[in-house]
Amino acid sequence: xxxxxxxxxxxxxxxxxxxxxxxxxxxxxxxxxxxxxxxxxxxxxxxxxxxxxxxxxxxxxxxxxxxxxxxxxxxxxxxxxxxxxxxxxxxxxxxxxxxxxxxxxxxxxxxxxxxxxxxxxxxxxxxxxxxxxxxxxxxxxxxxxxxxxxxxxxxxxxxxxxxxxxxxxxxxxxxxxxxxxxxxxxxxxxxxxxxxxxxxxxxxxxxxxxxxxxxxxxxxxxxxxxxxxxxxxxxxxxxxxxxxxxxxxxxxxxxxxxxxxxxxxxxxxxxxxxxxxxxxxxxxxxxxxxxxx
Numbered sequence: 122x123x124x125x126x127x128x129x130x131x132x133x134x135x136x137x138x139x140x141x142x143x144x145x146x147x148x149x150x151x152x153x154x155x156x157x158x159x160x161x162x163x164x165x166x167x168x169x170x171x172x173x174x175x176x177x178x179x180x181x182x183x184x185x186x187x188x189x190x191x192x193x194x195x196x197x198x199x200x201x202x203x204x205x206x207x208x209x210x211x212x213x214x215x216x217x218x219x220x221x222x223x224x225x226x227x228x229x230x231x232x233x234x235x236x237x238x239x240x241x242x243x244x245x246x247x248x249x250x251x252x253x254x255x256x257x258x259x260x261x262x263x264x265x266x267x268x269x270x271x272x273x274x275x276x277x278x279x280x281x282x283x284x285x286x287x288x289x290x291x292x293x294x295x296x297x298x299x300x301x302x303x304x305x306x307x308x309x310x311x312x313x314x315x316x317x318x319x320x321x322x323x324x325x326x327x328x329x330x331x332x333x334x335x336x337x338x339x340x341x342x343x344x345x346x347x348x349x350x351x352x353x354x355x356x357x358x359x360x361x362x363x364x365x366x367x368x369x370x371x372x373x374x375x376x377x378x379x380x381x382x383x384x385x386x387x388x389x390x391x392x393x394x395x396x397x398x399x400x401x402x403x404x405x406x407x408x409x410x411x412x413x414x
Contacts (some may be wrong), residue, residue: 124206124352125410126301127294127331135257140311148304149274161277163244170338175347175384176338177262177263177264177356178356178357178361178371179406180263180282180367181262181263181328181355181356181361182260182370182371182390183363184260184261184262184284184361185259185284185292185317185326185361185362185363185369186359186367187253187259187365187367188253188259188284188326188365188366189262189325189326189367189369190247191252191253191254192204192220192224192249192252192325192326193314193367195224195248195249195252195357196313200313201313201314202221202291202292202312202313202314203289203291203292203311203312203313203314204220204223204224204226204248204249204291205223205248205291205292205294206223206287206288206290206291206292206293206337206338207223207338208288208293208294208295208296208336208338208340209336209338209383210295211230211294211295212226212336212337212338213226213228216228216237217283217356219245221243221248221256222248222298223240223248223337224248224249224285224286225244225247225248225249225260225261225282225286225337225338226243226246227240227243227244227281227282227337228257228335228336229280229282229331229334229335231268231269231272231386232271232272232273232336233269233271233272233274233275233277234347236281238281239277239281240281240326241257241281244260244281244282245257255379257281257383258282260282260284261279261280261281261282261284261413262283262284262328262344262353262355264355264383265278265281265283265328265331265353265355266281267383267384267385268280268376268385269385270385272413279345280393281386282333282334282337283291283328283329283331283334283353283355284326284328284329284337284351285326285327285328285334285336285337285338285339286337286338287306287323287325287326287327287337287339287409288302288303288304288338288341288350289308289309289311289323289409289410290310290311290317290323290325290337290365291303291311291312292312292320293338295311296340297310297312299359300307301413302340304340304341305340305342305344305409306413307343307344307412307413308343308409308410308411308412308413309352309410309411309412309413310410311323311365311410314365317365318411319411320364320365320366321364321365321366321368322364322407323364323408323409323410323411324363324364324365324405324408324409325331325339325363325364325365326362326363327339327353327360327361327363328335328352328353328354328355328360328362329351329352329353329356329381330350330351330352330353330354330381330383330388330390331348331353331384331385332351332381332385332386332387332388332390333350333351333388333390336385340369341402341406341409342379343406343409343410346393346394346399346402347391347392347393347394348378348379348388348390348391348392348402349390350390350391351379351381351388351393352372352379352401352405353373353383354379354380354381354383355383357373358373358374358380359372359373359374359378360372360374361378364408372404374401375394375400375401376394376398376399376400376401376402377398378392378395378398379398379402380393380400388394392413
């Protein structure tokens with residue numbers, strides 16, 4: 122029987138060409154690779170967002186530390202007295218009279234014609250300004266971009282003040298007639314630093330929700346279980362808060378009712394604290410003052 126010679130080289134080439142290429146991706150493999158890339162990208166974006174949020178929180182903690190140290194330097198220079206801490210009406214009258222003695226001088230509102238909310242000159246003339254070297258950025262959380270529609274329509278980019286002082290600290294003018302605060306007559310008003318029995322447990326400055334920060338005076342009736350002035354929650358549901366001893370910490374709020382979105386008219390103040398959500402109110406009021414003897 123005659124056998125035709127076999128060209129082995131041609132056979133190998135033919136066989137190679139008839140097999141699927143080992144270097145090509147199938148559709149399934151391509152989809153798997155794309156899914157892995159998307160997962161890795163989401164993890165990266167999440168990590169970057171967390172890092173950015175942490176950086177801003179650190180910045181705000183440092184801002185409050187500077188503000189707190191400025192206040193304590195003021196206390197040293199003014200015979201142990203805290204700076205003035207006036208409410209809306211008296212503060213407005215003082216600014217109109219060209220007197221800038223309050224610890225901060227800006228009146229905040231959602232009105233586009235209220236230039237005090239963007240007036241850095243007023244901010245730089247506050248009672249603590251000389252201890253801050255004229256720096257005004259320490260009063261503002263970078264995440265506080267709350268504006269009303271009217272303010273946006275006239276080109277505002279942001280208001281300039283996010284921080285308030287504990288209403289039971291300093292001379293609150295008409296609210297401290299007779300030496301006690303008329304909003305909390307059963308509690309001590311701390312006019313001087315030496316009157317604070319536990320400086321590490323009485324708060325000094327706090328970031329305030331944009332709906333209630335009409336002045337620099339953070340006030341609630343301690344025994345009322347009703348929010349009048351609400352803390353802010355720009356930092357993943359928490360806020361930096363400083364204390365009379367000079368330390369600053371980030372407080373994570375626990376109750377959903379405390380964490381109103383930072384938009385105009387979102388807090389619906391004042392409102393009663395729900396019975397099942399009193400953790401935050403109790404915590405903050407316990408660090409506002411002590412009962413009068």
